Structure formats: C-alpha cells, structure tokens
Amino acid sequence: MSSIGTGYDLSASTFSPDGRVFQVEYAMKAVENSSTAIGIRCKDGVVFGVEKLVLSKLYEQGSNKRIFNVDRHVGMAVAGLLADARSLSEVAREDASNFRSNYGHNIPLKHLSERVAMYVHAYTLYSAVRPFGCSFILGSYDQDDGPQLYMVDPSGISYGYWGCAIGKAKQAAKTEIEKLQMKDMTCRELVKEVAKIIYIVHDEVKDKSFELELSWVGEVTNGKHELVPKDVREEAEKYAKDSLEEEDDSDEDIM
C-alpha cells in the first residue's frame, strides 16, 4: 500500500501529482506503529482501552499514561507519538476550560473535537512545521447529550463513532468491535468486552508484556471520566484471559 513520494514528500505544503500530501500520510504511519487504543460508546457511557506495551521492567506500574483527562466529563485515549499527544491534550484542556469560562457550561464534545481537529489541521498546511504524529479518541458523558465518542487523526479530521480503534492492530480491533451490540450494553458489561478485545489483538510473538489501561465515563461514574477502579479492572482482565483460554481450548476440540 505504501508508495514512495520522492520529491513531493519533503514538506506538508506540497501536493503530489496524484493529489496526496505525503507528510500527513507519513504522520499516520507513525500512529500505525504505536500500540492499539480503542474506544466504544454504549447505552450509558464510553469505555476506553489501551494496550500499553511495557518496554522495560524498570518502568513504574501505571506510568506513561495513554489516557488523559481533558475535562471532568471528557477523556482522551491516544496512539502515536506520545509527546505530540501530550501537547494536544494540553490544547484540548485549555479549549474546554476557556469554553466553560466564557459560556458557563460544559463544552459539547462535538465542538471540542472540531476545535482540536482544526488545530491539528493547521499543522498540515505549512512547511515550517510538521503534522502531529498521533491520533486520539475523545469520549464524554453528560446529562443532556448522553455518551459521545469522537476520533481525530493527523489530517485534522474528526468523526463521531459508536466504536473505533487506532494503532497497529486497529483492523483486528475493528472486526471485534463490529461484533458487539454496544447500543444495548451498559458500561459494566462493556468494560469486560473492551479488555477482551485488547487481549485478543495483542500480538504475543512480536510484543512482550503489556499493561492494560482502562478508563470509563458514564452514568456509572456520575459523568466523571476516570480510570476504572482496581476491582473492576481485575474482573475485566480475568474475563479477558478466560475468554482467550476458552477459544484456545475450543480450537483443540475441533481437531
């Protein structure tokens, strides 16, 4: 699928003869090199799951977070260049905070994701800067709009979703997500499925150990975005591991 854009790929301010901006496409490749992050919207909230690859045993558990709090009711899960993602989370936080300061209420997620997407897009216009090498998924829950899920990619485009995945195993994750009936599920049910999907798409051969980062926002948390509590996470991971073993067992039976 990749093609060499010799000559037309040196800056974001250049189109190729077939109408592509290669710098933006290369930025998206950076996202594809990162480990997977998924977000799913259900009946009463949004759940995020991130496959956080542990590169060194010396890392403290829970460090290098991939899920951020943008506002009390908004969470952001990222994939790609982490430094770029952290910078964008600051942008999103300021935007949400200024909105509340100016207008007196929570920023609607559609508006926030459009604003941050516009910011990301600005970096795809000039040769003096490079595009952001990260995609991110924004999720929120409030009384009036209910659960909302949006994804922004390096080209600066944002779409609303019921479920989406970014990172190296996004295709496999999307396939699993499509099997779910998320509109009828609650957050408690969904958090187990999210853990299971991350375990399924994790490649044991290529990547060694990983830490599962899970967060949610919904009625279950009273509209506050937070990391899933330890007991719920352990239950979800147990469900995920058990489901994988079952599948392994059933393969043997077919033989």
Next chain:
Amino acid sequence: RFGQLSSGSDMAPDWTMKEVSTGTTIMAVEYDGGVVIGADSRTTTGAYIANRVTDKLTPIHDRIFCCRSGSAADTQAIADVVTYQLGFHSIELDEAPLVQTAANLFKASCYRYREELMAGIIVAGWDKRRGGQVYTVPVGGMLVRQPVSVGGSGSTYIYGYMDSNYKPNMTKDQCLRLVSGALSLAMERDGSSGGVVRLAAISETGVDRQVILGNQLPKWSTA
C-alpha cells in the same frame, strides 16, 4: 457619577447635561414551558421624557430576550455585543444557544467593565435543555438564576407585591396578569417609569409580544 447640586449653566437646560437613562421597571417570571417578561416604556434625560414608547425588551436570539435598565446607551451597546457573540457561538455549535450561555456573556461584559457601565439586565428565554429560565445580572456584574426577578428604579415599589402574589407553578396567563399588574403599580409610583406596558411570552413555539396602553392598564387607585 456625581449628582449636580446646582445647575451648571444658566443658558443650557438641565436635561441636556443629564445622562439618558432607562429609569424603568422591568421584570421576568418563569412558568412551566417558558417565561413571561415585561417592561415599562419611559426613557428620561433628567426630568424630560426622551422616549415615551421605548422598547426595553430586546431580542438576543430566537428564544432569548433581555430586559434593559440603567443607562440606555450602555445597555444597548452590551446587548449588541452579546447578540453578536451568541449568534457566532450558536452557528459554531450548530445548535440553539442556552439561556445560561447568554446570561454568562452578559455577566462577562457587565463585570469586566463594571467601573464604566451602569447596566441592570434581566436575561430570560427558553431553551430545550432547561425550559424557561430567568437570570438576573444587576449593576456590578453578578449573575444569579431566579424564578422571578424585578429590576430598575421602579422595582423597589413592587417587591412587596411580588412576594405576596407570586406562587410557584403558575400558568402563562397567571404570569401575564401578575407582570402587567406589578408593572402598572410601579409605573404609578415611580416617576422614572411610565408610558405603556410591553409584554412578551417566550416558549418553545415562539415569542408572543403584546402592548397594554395607558388607558387599558390595571388601575391601582380610585383617582
């Protein structure tokens, strides 16, 4: 603002040197499904009535109005600014704006420029999230939501009337009668309020405006 104890020049009349003020009585009441707002129609420069048919009920958006009291120029300028800001915000969001948002925009201007301004504004309207709402932004730039609010120089004469006659969960027609009764009472007693009573009822279906002329106003004295 300093009161003048002696008239400045003998050649020019007093009213050329006084600020134009919407002396005023304004009020707004919430009911289930919307709000009723009302105002008198007198604008004064000193003792001269510059406009006896003023419209102090100013639209800010399709279902959001403000009632203006204080300096006519200041309140018009603020209302223009907020109308612009709210209109832009609404287009950006692609949604009808919230009354709370409009009220916060008024508060922002009134508080930031509190030393230069003399404006007492009541923001009232309907939005689909919280229905009918009344927010008051008095001089100084505070913001508070109230089920009923009165403002302007004439309001002092009707606090007692409001406290005894307002009950929660009134119908639209009860609110209209309450507002027109209270306003005509204030207009009788306050020299800076008078003229006609302008009313507006704002709900999901739209804005319904009325005028009650002098001879049709409820009478509070037998004279």
